[in-house]
Amino acid sequence: MHQAGQAGNYPHGVHPALVPGVSVDDQRYDYRTDRVVVVVVAVTILAFLAWGLLDTEGLAAASETALVWVTTYFGWFCSVLAAVVLFFMLWIGFGRYGRIPLGLDGEKPEYTTFSWVAMLFAAGMGVGLLFFGPYEPMQYYLEPAPGTVDPQTREAMHRALVQTVFHWGPQAWAMYALVGATVAYGAYRRGRTVLMSSIFESLIGRDGVRGARGRIIDIFAxxxxxxxxxxxxGIGALQIGRGVQIAGGLGEINTPMLLGIVAVLTAVFITSAVSGVARGIRYLSNINMVFAVIVAIFVFLVGPTLFLVNFIPSVIAQYLSETLTLIAYSASYGE
Incomplete structure (x- = not known):
């Protein structure tokens, strides 16, 4: 009975020891729109939009208050969570579980390594990396974290990039890997639906996933x-608007122009998403990666090449040596 109960958790009643992987594509799922989820999400988003349009200052003040409250009382939790996820994913990746394919046994990868890496960067970090990539090092160079180094010094220069790598490096990717691996394992190894609620099936059961608890998870996701x-x-619109302003010699970027930029970006985003991963997202990601590599090579060759050759290895070594210190850095050191 116990074995039968375990086997029931697998598609088609196959015993766990005999499962070579079951893809969600092989399941006979009837994908229907969950009206409860759609209505709750739609009402929440429309209410938030109405708040922003009718009381912009009130929304800004409430958002600032919420941000301060979360960072003050839960900043430690975010730091601990990021560290735990990093070490957990390293244990998963380099341990025995890291040999489990996120697909059927013997199945070949659907995309090339170049396209896979390109989609990871484009869909995972995207405009955030382009915006905060230049912004954060300069900000930390001018205003280092309290109690670390003096601003606008060589030490501040190294520390600024180390802090940026800490935010956008292995710990950030560990977060992506945790979510991506759980969804991929559930869908392409266990045959579950590609929903955030499905990854909790082992905790709340299949009935829980299909019930109220699963809906709450999907709504939040x-x-x-x-x-x-x-x-x-929003970040992309501001960055593009500023670029157009500088390159075109225009005056101040007004709201209608920003809305136009957002509309164009939204149209491209929807088109790529609707066309699927194999077409739009992959093509755009490959083009994006090619341009990124060209820009990187251009900066490396035209910029201070000798300085970069010395600087980049030093930052990597300093990051590795100070990882635990950065993880331990919290509000106990000051505001």
Whole structure:
């Protein structure tokens, strides 16, 4: 009975020891729109938009208050969570579980390594890396973290990039890897639906996934994704607008122009998403990666090449030597 109960958790009643991997594509799922999830998400987003349009200052003040409250009372939790996820994913990746393919046994990769890496960067970090990549090192160079180094010094220069790598390096990618691996394992190894709620099936059961608890998980996942996408679009619009302003010699970028940029970006985003991963997202990611490599080579050759040759290895070594110190750095050192 115990073995039968375990086997029931696998598609088609196959015993766990005999499962070579079951893809979600092989399941007979009837994909229907969950009206409860759609209605709750739609009402929440429309209410937030109405708040922003009718009381912009109030929304800004509330957002600032929420940000300060979260960083003050839960900053330690975010730091601990990031460290735990990093070490957990290293244990998963380099341990025996790292040999489990996220697909069927013997199945060949659907995309080339170049396209895979390109999509990781384009869809994972995207405009955030282009915006904060230059911004954070300069900000930390001018205003280092309290109690570390003096501003605008060689030490501050190294520390600034180390701090940036800490934010955008292995710890950030560990977060992506945790979510991506769980969804991929559930969908392409266990045959579950590609929903955030499905990765909790082992905890809350299949009935829980299909019930209220699963809907709550999916609602939060959709809202978080929408807000994250909106933030990326906003940052991208500001950056593109500023670039157009400098390159075109225009005056101040007004709201209608920013809205136009957001509309164009949204149209491209929707088109690439609707066309699927194999076409739009992959093509755009490959083009993006090619341009990124060209820009990197240009900066390396035209810029201070000798300085970069010395600087980059030093930053990597300093980051590795100070990882635990950066993880331990918290509000206990000061505001």
């Amino acid at each position: 959709i809202i978080a994704t929408l807000f994250g996408t909106a933030a990326a679009l």
